[in-house]
Amino acid sequence: xxxxxxxxxxxxxxxxxxxxxxxxxxxxxxxxxxxxxxxxxxxxxxxxxxxxxxxxxxxxxxxxxxxxxxxxxxxxxxxxxxxxxxxxxxxxxxxxxxxxxxxxxxxxxxxxxxxxxxxxxxxxxxxxxxxxxxxxxxxxxxxxxxxxxxxxxxxxxxxxxxxxxxxxxxxxxxxxxxxxxxxxxxxxxxxxxxxxxxxxxxxxxxxxxxxxxxxxxxxxxxxxxxxxxxxxxxxxxxxxxxxxxxxxxxxxxxxxxxxxxxxxxxxxxxxxxxxxxxxxxxxxxxxxxxxxxxxxxxxxxxxxxxxxxxxxxxxxxxxx
Amino acid sequence: xxxxxxxxxxxxxxxxxxxxxxxxxxxxxxxxxxxxxxxxxxxxxxxxxxxxxxxxxxxxxxxxxxxxxxxxxxxxxxxxxxxxxxxxxxxxxxxxxxxxxxxxxxxxxxxxxxxxxxxxxxxxxxxxxxxxxxxxxxxxxxxxxxxxxxxxxxxxxxxxxxxxxxxxxxxxxxxxxxxxxxxxxxxxxxxxxxxxxxxxxxxxxxxxxxxxxxxxxxxxxxxxxxxxxxxxxxxxxxxxxxxxxxxxxxxxxxxxxxxxxxxxxxxxxxxxxxxxxxxxxxxxxxxxxxxxxxxxxxxxxxxxxxxxxxxxxxxxxxxx
Numbered sequence: 001x002x003x004x005x006x007x008x009x010x011x012x013x014x015x016x017x018x019x020x021x022x023x024x025x026x027x028x029x030x031x032x033x034x035x036x037x038x039x040x041x042x043x044x045x046x047x048x049x050x051x052x053x054x055x056x057x058x059x060x061x062x063x064x065x066x067x068x069x070x071x072x073x074x075x076x077x078x079x080x081x082x083x084x085x086x087x088x089x090x091x092x093x094x095x096x097x098x099x100x101x102x103x104x105x106x107x108x109x110x111x112x113x114x115x116x117x118x119x120x121x122x123x124x125x126x127x128x129x130x131x132x133x134x135x136x137x138x139x140x141x142x143x144x145x146x147x148x149x150x151x152x153x154x155x156x157x158x159x160x161x162x163x164x165x166x167x168x169x170x171x172x173x174x175x176x177x178x179x180x181x182x183x184x185x186x187x188x189x190x191x192x193x194x195x196x197x198x199x200x201x202x203x204x205x206x207x208x209x210x211x212x213x214x215x216x217x218x219x220x221x222x223x224x225x226x227x228x229x230x231x232x233x234x235x236x237x238x239x240x241x242x243x244x245x246x247x248x249x250x251x252x253x254x255x256x257x258x259x260x261x262x263x264x265x266x267x268x269x270x271x272x273x274x275x276x277x278x279x280x281x282x283x284x285x286x287x288x289x290x291x292x293x294x295x296x297x298x299x300x301x302x303x304x305x306x307x308x309x310x311x312x313x314x315x316x317x318x319x320x
Numbered sequence: 321x322x323x324x325x326x327x328x329x330x331x332x333x334x335x336x337x338x339x340x341x342x343x344x345x346x347x348x349x350x351x352x353x354x355x356x357x358x359x360x361x362x363x364x365x366x367x368x369x370x371x372x373x374x375x376x377x378x379x380x381x382x383x384x385x386x387x388x389x390x391x392x393x394x395x396x397x398x399x400x401x402x403x404x405x406x407x408x409x410x411x412x413x414x415x416x417x418x419x420x421x422x423x424x425x426x427x428x429x430x431x432x433x434x435x436x437x438x439x440x441x442x443x444x445x446x447x448x449x450x451x452x453x454x455x456x457x458x459x460x461x462x463x464x465x466x467x468x469x470x471x472x473x474x475x476x477x478x479x480x481x482x483x484x485x486x487x488x489x490x491x492x493x494x495x496x497x498x499x500x501x502x503x504x505x506x507x508x509x510x511x512x513x514x515x516x517x518x519x520x521x522x523x524x525x526x527x528x529x530x531x532x533x534x535x536x537x538x539x540x541x542x543x544x545x546x547x548x549x550x551x552x553x554x555x556x557x558x559x560x561x562x563x564x565x566x567x568x569x570x571x572x573x574x575x576x577x578x579x580x581x582x583x584x585x586x587x588x589x590x591x592x593x594x595x596x597x598x599x600x601x602x603x604x605x606x607x608x609x610x611x612x613x614x615x616x617x618x619x620x621x622x623x624x625x626x627x628x629x630x631x632x633x634x635x636x637x638x639x640x
Contacts, residue, residue, distance in 0.1 A: 026363060026463075027465070027467060030468070030548070031401070031467050031468050031548075032367060032396075032397040032398075032400040032401050032468075032531075032532060032533055033365045033366055033367035033397045033398060033400075033401045033403070033456075033458070034365070034366050034367070035363050035364070035365050035366075035401070035460070035465055036363065036364050036366065037363055037364070038358040038364055040360050043346060043355050043356065043357055044355070044356050044357070044358055044364070045353045045354070045355050046353055046354050046355075046356065046407075046409060046441065046442065046455075046457070047352060047353035047354070047409070047442060048409040048410075048411050048442065048443060048444050048453070048455055049411070049444050050411040050413060050444050050446050050453065052413060052446055052448045055446060055447065055448060056446075076352075077352040077353045078352075078353060080352040080353075081351070081352050081353045081355070083353070087366075089366060089367070089368040089455055090368075091368050091369070091370040091453050093370060093372065093451065121366065122366065122367060122368065123368060124368050124369050124370050124453075126370050126372055126375060126376075127375065128372045128375060128449070128451065129448065129449050131413065131448065131451070133368070133370065133411050133444075133453040135366075135368055135409055135455040136353075137366070138353070140355070143346075145347070145355055147347055147351050148350070148351050148352075211352075212352060213352055228350070228351075
């Protein structure tokens with residue numbers, strides 16, 4: 001065994017006791033595999049996402065932010081399914097053994113995994129270019145998950161939170177935009193610390209006809225719902241929940257195609273419209289905005305003076 | 321959307337219809353997450369392994385061999401637990417869109433996943449240095465899995481197949497050894513196409529007291545069983561199942577610390593000894609060899625003239 005392998009075996013101690021699940025773990029880390037119990041009546045919901053340095057987060061991102069975001073984007077997939085988090089596996093590739101970096105990563109991972117009640121049950125550590133792969137498992141009551149194919153004619157299209165902040169945060173860090181000082185903190189936090197919208201789980205499984213999380217931007221992600229549901233949609237520019245900068249600069253592309261917001265977009269029958277105001281009153285931290293409707297087939301963006309066809313759309317800036 | 325992103329969306333078609341599970345899949349690829357049903361009375365067994373080009377396989381390895389090995393080493397973890405394969409998730413990072421490479425990778429993944437009856441239910445694709453992360457799920461009857469901590473005093477230590485062939489294959493490819501021509505094919509195949517020993521599942525859950533798969537080499541991997549079981553072991557050099565080259569050259573280090581064999585090492589009560597011959601008669605492709613016994617505390621290798629202490633051992637070559 002070489003010295004570097006010995007170092008790598010030390011890494012294990014940074015990944016013990018991360019999170020605590022509501023659901024039973026029979027055998028955790030330290031064997032060839034973990035063993036867990038899926039309660040009778042539940043279905044298992046599974047997803048995997050890899051985050052690569054320089055691709056999914058800027059290279060200078062802190063270890064704490066990387067740990068947070070790696071788990072958050074996976075939790076966001078569970079949120080879009082209406083699933084409750086249960087367990088996760090972590091495969092981490094590191095260029096070198098860096099105790100300070102690992103301590104920060106571990107502490108941050110511990111914090112978010114406790115917050116969302118998900119437990120680390122196993123993983124793998126390799127030497128190589130920095131990347132993090134997390135596989136999350138969640139649970140839903142039998143057949144009570146939300147997929148992408150249930151949108152019906154006349155359903156409302158809703159989104160959580162504000163759109164475009166993460167893309168603005170990235171543009172600010174890359175010095176591509178002169179962002180008002182008052183917005184910087186909020187936008188950089190939206191990029192590095194996206195909130196998995198798990199508080200919406202009960203709402204979605206009760207009312208939503210289809211849902212998706214916004215990783216690539218509203219226009220492309222909503223298109224997945226439309227394709228799978230074989231429907232169209234009309235989105236109103238004026239209704240988009242965006243900050244003052246995007247509104248005043250007409251910089252809607254951040255919100256429409258920017259990506260990385262990890263807000264949820266979902267559809268629901270219009271008779272449930274009355275619930276939105278009540279939800280927003282009780283959950284100001286996870287505000288819902290009604291941005292459009294499901295239509296027969298066309299996919300359109302209605303602006304003040306024009307209506308744009310969103311099929312094969314190449315981005316808002318090309319039309320202004 | 322850039323051209324390269326469009327290319328990457330095409331990748332999805334290479335990963336449809338890969339494998340078929342015995343166990344029900346409710347919702348497969350194409351949503352935020354997959355949904356599966358764990359049958360009542362079963363426990364879920366989960367593992368994840370990342371393979372990085374140049375670390376876990378030589379850079380010139382074919383796409384077909386990479387696909388095979390990526391799944392095989394994960395299946396090997398399920399085999400070591402005595403679990404039946406059910407589903408897997410794939411996260412693949414590729415430097416570029418290469419249709420020929422992807423076709424080969426996909427065809428090979430399809431072949432091995434069908435052979436071992438495991439089904440691809442979701443994944444993620446990124447651009448970056450070539451690496452493959454697979455997360456496998458298997459199932460066991462409730463509490464009928466094999467872990468690392470059950471080895472008892474007097475238990476037999478057994479291994480499957482031959483040890484050291486994968487490390488010899490790598491040494492041959494790296495021109496570090498002059499291997500007899502007759503052994504080359506077998507050793508390179510051991511490196512690139514390790515056999516997950518899933519045929520042993522029923523045997524292990526019936527008779528084994530502890531098990532592990534040999535990824536890092538016998539001495540280190542058996543040590544994991546001993547540490548978790550709080551026992552020692554005696555291994556007999558003469559009993560190790562090795563090829564003629566290793567035996568004649570006394571090149572036992574390939575078998576003891578070489579790694580990458582992905583054979584299984586397990587322990588079982590000595591009263592089951594009579595079963596070994598019967599198993600070997602019926603399963604010549606997965607021969608079991610009795611290589612030693614579990615002892616109170618010392619971890620020793622018994623050679624013809626010497627006995628070496630294997631605690632903190634640095635490899636066979638240092639002692640000859």
